[in-house]
Every structure is written in C-alpha cells, then in structure tokens.
Amino acid sequence: MSENNKEKEVIISVKNVSKSFQGRKIIDNVSLDIYSSETFVIMGCSGSGKSTLLRLMTGVIQPDEGSVIIKGKDITEISDKALDEVRRSFGMLFQYSALLDSLTVEENVSLPLKEHTKLAEDIIRIIVKMKLSLVGLRGYEAYYPSQISGGMRKRVGLARAIAMDPAIVFYDEPTSGLDPVVGGVIDKLIKDLSAKLLITSVVVTHDMQSVFNIADRVAMIHKGKVIATGETDQIKNTTNPYVQQFINGKPNGPIDLFKEDIGIKEALDL
Amino acid sequence: MNTISRIGAFIISVYQYVLGVLALFMDILYWIFIGPFKGKTARRENIFYQMVFVGLRSALIVFFVTFFTGIVLAMQSAYQLERMGATLYVASLVAVSLCRELGPVLTALVIAGRVGSAIAAELGTMKVSEQIEALELMAINPVRFLAVPRFFALFIMQPCLTVLGNISGIIGGLIVGVGSLGINKDLYIQTTFKYLELKDIYTGVVKSFVFAMIIALIGCYEGLNTKGGAEGVGKATTNSVVISFILIILADCVLTTIFYFSEM
Ligand SMILES: Nc1ncnc2c1ncn2[C@@H]1O[C@H](COP(=O)(O)OP(=O)(O)OP(=O)(O)O)[C@@H](O)[C@H]1O
Numbered sequence: 001m002s003e004n005n006k007e008k009e010v011i012i013s014v015k016n017v018s019k020s021f022q023g024r025k026i027i028d029n030v031s032l033d034i035y036s037s038e039t040f041v042i043m044g045c046s047g048s049g050k051s052t053l054l055r056l057m058t059g060v061i062q063p064d065e066g067s068v069i070i071k072g073k074d075i076t077e078i079s080d081k082a083l084d085e086v087r088r089s090f091g092m093l094f095q096y097s098a099l100l101d102s103l104t105v106e107e108n109v110s111l112p113l114k115e116h117t118k119l120a121e122d123i124i125r126i127i128v129k130m131k132l133s134l135v136g137l138r139g140y141e142a143y144y145p146s147q148i149s150g151g152m153r154k155r156v157g158l159a160r161a162i163a164m165d166p167a168i169v170f171y172d173e174p175t176s177g178l179d180p181v182v183g184g185v186i187d188k189l190i191k192d193l194s195a196k197l198l199i200t201s202v203v204v205t206h207d208m209q210s211v212f213n214i215a216d217r218v219a220m221i222h223k224g225k226v227i228a229t230g231e232t233d234q235i236k237n238t239t240n241p242y243v244q245q246f247i248n249g250k251p252n253g254p255i256d257l258f259k260e261d262i263g264i265k266e267a268l269d270l
Numbered sequence: 271m272n273t274i275s276r277i278g279a280f281i282i283s284v285y286q287y288v289l290g291v292l293a294l295f296m297d298i299l300y301w302i303f304i305g306p307f308k309g310k311t312a313r314r315e316n317i318f319y320q321m322v323f324v325g326l327r328s329a330l331i332v333f334f335v336t337f338f339t340g341i342v343l344a345m346q347s348a349y350q351l352e353r354m355g356a357t358l359y360v361a362s363l364v365a366v367s368l369c370r371e372l373g374p375v376l377t378a379l380v381i382a383g384r385v386g387s388a389i390a391a392e393l394g395t396m397k398v399s400e401q402i403e404a405l406e407l408m409a410i411n412p413v414r415f416l417a418v419p420r421f422f423a424l425f426i427m428q429p430c431l432t433v434l435g436n437i438s439g440i441i442g443g444l445i446v447g448v449g450s451l452g453i454n455k456d457l458y459i460q461t462t463f464k465y466l467e468l469k470d471i472y473t474g475v476v477k478s479f480v481f482a483m484i485i486a487l488i489g490c491y492e493g494l495n496t497k498g499g500a501e502g503v504g505k506a507t508t509n510s511v512v513i514s515f516i517l518i519i520l521a522d523c524v525l526t527t528i529f530y531f532s533e534m
C-alpha cells in the first residue's frame with residue numbers, strides 16, 4: 001500500500017494547527033496529511049498532545065490557528081449542522097472508553113444506529129451482536145459499563161466506534177490497558193478494517209509493537225510538534241535520536257523528562 | 271480597588287451565567303418545538319424514564335414533607351385562632367396557605383434537592399468522563415439527548431407533585447383538626463373548601479411550572495458545564511441546589527407580587 005500513497009487522495013489534512021491551554025502551547029504548528037484508507041499512527045510520549053490533536057481533528061475543540069480539512073470541508077469553519085454531517089462518517093474510540101454509564105453494553109453500541117438510521121429493532125440487534133463478536137464480547141449485551149473490566153469497556157468502545165461502518169475511525173490508545181492477546185486481536189481488527197473495508201484509521205498509541213503491526217505511516221509528536229513523519233520502515237530505521245529513543249524506550253537521550261519538563265525541574269530546583 | 275474589581279468580576283460572572291442559562295433554555299425550546307418538525311427530538315422512552323424518576327420516586331418524600339408541614343401549620347394556627355374562638359378556621363387557613371404558598375415552594379425545594387442535584391451530578395460525571403464529548407462525536411446533540419427529557423419530565427411532574435403536596439398537607443391539617451382540636455370531620459372538610467378558591471390552586475400550579483423550569487435549567491446547566499474531575503462534580507451539585515433554592519424563593523416573591531397586584 002505504501003508505494004501508491006502518492007496517488008491517493010488526502011482525506012484528512014491538518015494545516016498549521018496550534019492550540020494553547022492557559023498560555024501553554026500544547027499543539028504547535030502541526031501539519032499532517034492522512035490518505036484515504038491508510039492506517040496512520042501518531043505516537044509520542046505521555047502528555048505530548050496526542051489526545052489534544054485528535055480532539056482538534058474531530059472538531060471537539062477549535063484550534064487557535066490553522067485549519068482541519070476533512071473530505072474537502074474545513075471543519076473549523078462549517079456550521080454545527082454540517083459538522084454533525086461530517087461526524088456521521090466518523091467513529092471514535094476514546095482513551096478511557098467514554099461509554100454512557102446509564103446504558104447497557106448493547107444500548108451503548110446501538111445508540112448511534114438508533115439515532116441516525118431507521119433500521120428495525122431486530123436488525124439493529126443483529127448488527128450489535130456482530131460488532132460485539134468482532135471484539136470478542138458476545139454475550140455481554142446486558143451488562144452495564146460499571147460491571148465489566150476496563151479492557152472490556154475499551155472493546156465495547158471500539159464496537160461502538162465501528163457500529164455505523166464509518167469511513168474514518170480515530171483510535172486513542174486502542175491497546176493500552178489490554179492484555180497482549182486481546183491487544184493483538186484489536187491490532188488485527190484495525191488492520192482488517194482498513195484492508196477489507198478501506199476504512200481510514202488514525203491511531204494514537206505508544207505501544208511500539210502495535211505501531212509496527214498496523215501502521216502504514218507514522219508521525220511522532222513531541223511537545224506538541226511533529227518531529228518525524230514517514231512510512232513505517234523509514235521510521236523504524238531513522239537516525240532521528242528522539243524517535244530512536246522513543247522506539248527503544250531508553251531512559252536517557254534527547255527526550256529528557258527531568259531536564260525538559262519545567263514542572264519537575266522546578267520541583268527539583270535544578 | 272480590590273473590592274471594586276471583585277464586585278465587577280462577580281457581576282460579570284453572574285451576567286455570563288444568566289446568558290448561559292438563557293442560551294440553554296432557548297436550545298431546549300428549540301428541540302421541543304422546532305426539532306420534531308426536522309425529524310429530531312428527544313426519545314419517548316428517555317422522557318418516560320425521567321418522569322418515573324422525577325415523579326414516582328419523589329412522591330413519598332414530597333408527601334412526608336408537606337404532610338408534616340400541614341400538621342405543624344394546623345397546630346400553630348390553632349394556637350392563635352383558639353384565643354379568638356375561631357378554631358374552625360384552621361381548616362381554611364391550612365388549605366389556603368398550602369395551596370398558594372407552602373405546597374408549591376416546599377415541593378420545589380424538595381425536588382431541587384433531590385432531582386436537580388441528581389441531574390447536575392449525573393450530567394457532570396458524564397461531562398468529566400468524556401461521555402458528553404462522545405455524544406457530540408456521534409453527532410448526538412447533548413442538549414436534545416440529555417437536557418430535554420429531564421426538562422420535560424420536571425415540567426410535567428412538578429405540578430402533579432405540587433397538587434399531591436397540597437392534598438397531603440391538607441390531610442395533615444385534617445388529622446390535627448379532627449384528632450386534637452375536636453372539629454367534626456365533615457365540617458372541617460366543608461370549611462376547607464368553603465374558602466379555598468380555584469385561583470388559590472391555579473396560582474400555586476403556575477408557580478410550580480416556573481419552579482420546574484428553574485430546577486431543570488440550573489441542574490442541566492451546572493452539569494453540562496462541569497469542569498475538573500470529581501471535585502468539579504461535587505461543586506456543580508452543590509451549586510445547582512444553592513442556586514435553585516435562591517431562584518425559587520426569588521421567583522416565588524416575584525410571582526406572589528404579580529398575583530397580589532393583579533388580584534389573583
Ligand atoms: N482542556 C485542557 N486544559 C488545560 N490543559 C490541557 C487540556 N487538555 C490537555 N491539556 C494539556 O495538554 C497536554 C497534552 O495532553 P494530551 O491529553 O493531549 O496528552 P497525550 O499525548 O494524549 O498524553 P497521554 O499519552 O498520557 O494520553 C497535557 O500537558 C495537558 O495538561
């Protein structure tokens with residue numbers, strides 16, 4: 001797939017986006033192009049701004065500068081109604097699942113279907129069963145989110161994200177908090193979805209195994225800046241010291257928690 | 271200087287709060303009156319669920335509060351009226367003050383404490399755990415999905431609970447009147463309705479509609495604007511009760527004034 005990326009259409013384009021919270025620049029002039037039906041991985045340290053970048057890409061928060069263009073529409077400019085229209089082709093898996101507590105697993109997964117389609121109850125029930133068995137959770141329909149484990153909630157969140165057969169799915173750390181086997185199943189699912197259904201996947205993760213399993217292309221962000229982008233092999237063999245340190249999980253290197261984080265520095269009075 | 275700027279900041283924050291609540295109110299009205307014509311409205315099962323929660327599950331506590339208030343009211347007024355040898359009028363005093371004033375207000379305070387706080391806590395928890403964000407991303411409007419059913423349910427159930435409150439208060443009064451003041455039961459009931467006019471009841475009911483809107487709007491607004499984890503949820507819950515209480519008493523004062531001068 002990687003060879004013909006050049007001819008592929010750009011489905012999501014992030015252009016010079018910046019965002020600050022309370023005077024701190026969390027996203028700093030980020031530009032990214034994501035191609036149709038590829039799996040694009042955004043990796044980076046905890047607190048580097050990955051979730052914030054996803055929020056910007058999905059229009060939950062507005063950038064201070066720059067624009068986000070999805071399928072040719074600038075979602076920072078369009079009306080709420082048009083944004084909802086674009087969002088119907090989205091699925092999103094949240095870092096902490098964000099299932100509705102008051103609804104059962106089945107109701108959670110069926111919610112978008114009930115809200116946006118006119119499908120009959122029993123057809124919806126069948127779709128929900130299908131999606132739940134994709135994530136290995138058949139038989140848990142009647143449980144409430146509080147009655148299942150964190151990893152299971154995440155998988156329900158994934159079933160909900162793909163309930164509407166979206167064209168684009170955003171995953172915020174799909175495998176964190178899952179055991180390696182389930183993690184592998186989820187990785188395979190993400191791969192299958194983009195290979196068989198031509199879904200575009202945008203995956204935020206710091207699980208390196210998963211990155212090399214699923215990614216077509218990778219971007220690394222550090223302190224709100226994109227410091228490297230490229231195809232998976234390029235990233236794997238890069239000489240960029242930040243990326244190398246991150247991939248290999250070394251405590252010492254250019255990414256230095258103790259030196260670079262102002263909070264810690266001040267706390268230690270360095 | 272410091273005090274002045276603090277007062278200024280307070281006024282600005284009150285102003286923004288009022289604007290926020292009004293915007294929410296407009297949004298809710300939109301989804302109730304215009305939404306259905308565009309094929310989008312609150313789901314009936316949601317509304318029904320909320321009505322059960324607001325109405326049925328609050329009935330007992332409303333009953334208790336107003337019932338004992340009726341008893342107290344009867345004894346206190348008997349204490350005064352006995353001296354004038356007019357004990358019989360306990361009946362009408364209890365009935366009129368309950369229907370015009372105490373029934374609607376006490377019910378509203380109970381519901382603000384029980385339902386308004388629950389709304390703020392529930393929506394606040396949803397907000398801080400990204401559930402509201404998840405709804406938005408599923409292109410489901412949180413106001414339509416969460417606020418409208420609660421608003422609707424309160425609007426329908428509050429007057430019902432108020433009438434229930436009026437009746438249980440009157441029963442409380444009746445028990446004192448018949449049991450301890452020795453008034454004949456039939457006579458007591460007769461006197462109750464002799465001086466109780468229709469307008470006494472409907473001014474109370476009108477109040478209850480207004481109180482319902484206050485409770486629902488403040489609860490939803492506090493919930494949907496919660497910030498900052500569990501602590502934020504706690505704050506939103508407390509705020510919803512305190513602000514609803516203040517607004518209920520204020521609205522009661524304004525409405526009573528209006529009814530008084532328009533001779534209702
Ligand atoms: N609403 C907000 N208000 C203030 N600061 C925020 C807000 N959202 C994010 N931040 C800050 O932005 C930074 C990046 O947060 P973000 O959640 O994007 O990190 P992340 O890369 O997803 O980290 P993790 O891997 O731990 O999930 C953090 O330092 C956080 O304090």
Ligand SMILES: [Mg+2]
Nearest residue numbers: 050051095172
């Ligand atoms: Mg994150």
